[in-house]
Amino acid sequence: VKRPSRYLNLDANASFPVGEKVLASLKEIERIFPNASAVHQDGQRAKYLIERSRSKVRELLKLKRDDRVVFTASATEANNQVLLTPVFEHYFRKKDENFKQVLLLGATEHPSITDVAFARWNSSHFNYKQIKCSKKSGLDGNSLIELLSEEVSLVSIMTANNETGEIFPVSRFVEVIKRAAPRALIHTDCVQGVGKIEINFQELGVDYLTFSGHKLGGIVGAGVIVTKGGAPLEPLLLGGGQEARLRAGTENLLAIAALGDAVNEILLGGEERRSSMLSLKKYLTDKLSDEIEQLRVNFTDRPTLPNTLSLTIKGIEAQDFVVALDLLGVGISAGSACSSGKPHGSSILKHLGFTSEEVRSTMRLSLCGRESKTELDYVAQAFKSAFKKAFKDRA
Numbered sequence: 001v002k003r004p005s006r007y008l009n010l011d012a013n014a015s016f017p018v019g020e021k022v023l024a025s026l027k028e029i030e031r032i033f034p035n036a037s038a039v040h041q042d043g044q045r046a047k048y049l050i051e052r053s054r055s056k057v058r059e060l061l062k063l064k065r066d067d068r069v070v071f072t073a074s075a076t077e078a079n080n081q082v083l084l085t086p087v088f089e090h091y092f093r094k095k096d097e098n099f100k101q102v103l104l105l106g107a108t109e110h111p112s113i114t115d116v117a118f119a120r121w122n123s124s125h126f127n128y129k130q131i132k133c134s135k136k137s138g139l140d141g142n143s144l145i146e147l148l149s150e151e152v153s154l155v156s157i158m159t160a161n162n163e164t165g166e167i168f169p170v171s172r173f174v175e176v177i178k179r180a181a182p183r184a185l186i187h188t189d190c191v192q193g194v195g196k197i198e199i200n201f202q203e204l205g206v207d208y209l210t211f212s213g214h215k216l217g218g219i220v221g222a223g224v225i226v227t228k229g230g231a232p233l234e235p236l237l238l239g240g241g242q243e244a245r246l247r248a249g250t251e252n253l254l255a256i257a258a259l260g261d262a263v264n265e266i267l268l269g270g271e272e273r274r275s276s277m278l279s280l281k282k283y284l285t286d287k288l289s290d291e292i293e294q295l296r297v298n299f300t301d302r303p304t305l306p307n308t309l310s311l312t313i314k315g316i317e318a319q320d321f322v323v324a325l326d327l328l329g330v331g332i333s334a335g336s337a338c339s340s341g342k343p344h345g346s347s348i349l350k351h352l353g354f355t356s357e358e359v360r361s362t363m364r365l366s367l368c369g370r371e372s373k374t375e376l377d378y379v380a381q382a383f384k385s386a387f388k389k390a391f392k393d394r395a
């Protein structure tokens, strides 16, 4: 198969390609003065675009009237804001002095959750505990049950994992949590869920949901916090009346409008996108398995995202393999974008019982659904060449 003229980026979980329609409408918006607080016509037009994005999010996630949608600059910021809300409430609203609050978090959460837990839920009043993984799942239900108590005030479990693609049964966990810790508020990091699986905020039953525009076809610079009715939310940033005083600062009009357009694309063709991802993933898996006998496809025993493929090739160094593929015009990652570059490799995979050797030989491919079969034929061929080269270099 001939090398395609374009670079084949199979790393959509790191940043999803921006849609054609999203790009076209961004060009229109460039001409609008981007301060939505201005009273003149351009300001009003900017405000309209922001509210349009908000209503697209409401429609996609099936929100109720009193559920809130707050735009931030990223999912990292959105996750920080949700996890810091109880801490800020305590310190700035002077609640009961003799209390203790516990945060439970999944073992495979993104650093924008875990690092907040480690740094801010680590004092005499605030404590965190991590729900364990089992070999069968990145979230062990029994571990969750053991950790639930009256002191648990917030639980954060991701909808789907960025690295393994595993989809977690959030609504089932919500039922368990509500029974054993009725005052606990529940958050789901849905960054990898929105656009790749159907998400219904009511059915999930959570109090907070966060996601990011650039992971679904928008551009970098807009994140979202959805809160159920009266769930508390404290601002991280002060200084302006934007976002109902929950996120001060001039809104990033381009990123928020692009997020709205990307959500609209999902509203119009989400089902098609998901089924295209799934059939291409299956096609690529078969091709790769045909080409490389030593290849192991991971996590086939559990529900995974339609676009995410975790592979282990015994004996190879994934970091070198990623570089070799890059030279052949194919972009993949060894682990997630945030774990790559770390000397000890992915901690998520270690949590899931992978040996250090397996972790070093594991890669993630994530599709956007617009790849062609011919392009994927080329990917399989590139894998084969990189594989042969890896063994020849060593010999």
Ligand code: PLP
Pocket (backbone or CB within 6 Å): 013, 014, 073, 074, 075, 076, 077, 110, 112, 158, 160, 161, 162, 189, 191, 192, 211, 212, 213, 223, 337, 338
């Ligand atoms: N949560 C998950 C599961 C992610 O995969 C990512 C991005 O890698 C984030 C949060 C952070 O998103 P953002 O890039 O918008 O800060």
